Amino acid sequence: MQFQITNQEIKLESLRRAILRDVSGAFVSFEGLVRNNNDGRPVNGLEYSSYIPLAEKEGMRILSEAKERYSIEAAACVHRIGSLKIGEIAVWVGVSAAHRDAAFNANRYIIDQTKARVPIWKREAYLDSPAEWVNCT
Amino acid sequence: MKIQIEYFALLKEQRGISIETIETKAANPEILYSDLKRQYSFSLEPSMLKLAVNEDFANWDYSLKDGDTVVFIPPVAGG
Numbered sequence: 001m002q003f004q005i006t007n008q009e010i011k012l013e014s015l016r017r018a019i020l021r022d023v024s025g026a027f028v029s030f031e032g033l034v035r036n037n038n039d040g041r042p043v044n045g046l047e048y049s050s051y052i053p054l055a056e057k058e059g060m061r062i063l064s065e066a067k068e069r070y071s072i073e074a075a076a077c078v079h080r081i082g083s084l085k086i087g088e089i090a091v092w093v094g095v096s097a098a099h100r101d102a103a104f105n106a107n108r109y110i111i112d113q114t115k116a117r118v119p120i121w122k123r124e125a126y127l128d129s130p131a132e133w134v135n136c137t
Numbered sequence: 138m139k140i141q142i143e144y145f146a147l148l149k150e151q152r153g154i155s156i157e158t159i160e161t162k163a164a165n166p167e168i169l170y171s172d173l174k175r176q177y178s179f180s181l182e183p184s185m186l187k188l189a190v191n192e193d194f195a196n197w198d199y200s201l202k203d204g205d206t207v208v209f210i211p212p213v214a215g216g
Contacts, residue, residue, distance in 0.1 A: 032216045048215070051145050051208055053192045079215055091216050111216060119189075119208075120215030121146035133147040135212035136181065 001067065002076040003059030005050045005120070010078055010089045019074035024096035028103040030111050032091035034084045038134075042127040048081040048090065051119040055079070062113045070106040072097040077110055079120055138162075138203035140169065146211045152177050166190070166207055167197040185212055 002018070012029075020027060034046050063075050075095045084090055093110045097103040114120075122134040140161055144152045152173075163169035166188050173179065187210040188195050201207070 049146060050215075051143070051189070051210065054189050054194070054208070054210075057193065115213075115216040117213070118215050119145070119187075119210050119213055121211060122214040123146070133150070133211065134214040136147040136185075136214075 001060065001063045001074065002078075003056055003063055004076075004078045005052045005055050005059075005081055006078055007080070007082045010080055010092050012089075012092065015076060015078060015092060015094055019076050019094050019096045021073045021096055023098055024073050025098050026100040026103040027094065027096045028100070028107045029095075030091075030093040030107050031089050032111070034086050034088050034090055036086045038124060041129070043086070044125040044127050045086065046084045046090070046125070047123040047131075048079070048084065049121050049123075050079070050081050055118045055120055058118050059114065062110055062117065065113070066095070066106040066109050069109065070097070070102040071099070072102050072106045075106060075110060077114060079114070079118070081120070138201065140201060141204075141206040142169075142173075143206065143208045145208065147181060148179060148209055148211055151179050161201075163201060165198050165201055166195070166209075169201065169207065170209055181209075181211055186210055 073096045077093045079091045095103045095107045125131045141158045143156050189208040
C-alpha cells in the first residue's frame with residue numbers, strides 16, 4: 001500500500017509492477033489527466049499543490065479502507081503536484097486483486113475518496129480569464 | 138501563546154506568505170480564523186474550510202495550546 005504526493009512525472013510501469021502479486025488475476029488502473037477545458041472554459045494548464053504530510057496520511061487511510069471493504073491484494077495511489085500541461089497524468093490509482101469486481105470497485109472507491117478528502121488543491125489557468133483555485137469561489 | 142500557521146492554495150495567495158508564527162489569545166481555531174479573516178480579508182467562509190492541528194484533522198472547538206501548528210484547509214480539488 002502506498003499513497004504518494006510527487007512533483008515528478010508519474011511513471012506507470014514501476015507503479016504497476018509494485019502492486020502485482022502472483023495471486024492477482026486482475027489489475028485495474030485509473031489515470032486522471034489534465035483536460036483542455038472545464039465547465040466550457042478553455043484551460044491552458046494546471047497547478048496542483050498539497051499539504052503533503054496530511055495528504056499522505058489521509059491517503060493511506062483511504063487505501064486501508066479500500067483493503068477492508070474489498071477483497072484486494074494491493075493498492076497504490078500517486079498524485080502529482082506542481083505545474084502540469086494538457087494531457088499529463090495528474091493522478092494514478094492501481095489495484096490488484098484475485099478477481100475483477102473487487103479491483104474495479106476498490107479503484108473507484110480510492111479515486112472518489114481521494115478527490116473528496118485529500119488536501120490537494122488545483123489552480124486552473126484559463127485562456128480567456130485569470131487563473132482560479134477550483135472549488136474556492 | 139505562540140501558534141504556527143501554514144497557508145495553502147487560495148489562503149496562501151490572500152495572505153501572501155505560506156507560514157507564520159503569531160502571538161494570539163484565541164482559545165480555539167474558530168476564533169483564530171475569524172480574527173485572521175478580518176485582518177487579511179480572506180474570502181473563504183469558515184463553513185467551507187476543514188481544519189488540521191499538528192498534522193491531523195481536528196475539530197473547530199479544539200483548545201489551542203502554545204506551539205500548535207494550525208492549517209486551515211480550503212475546499213480540496215485533487216484528481
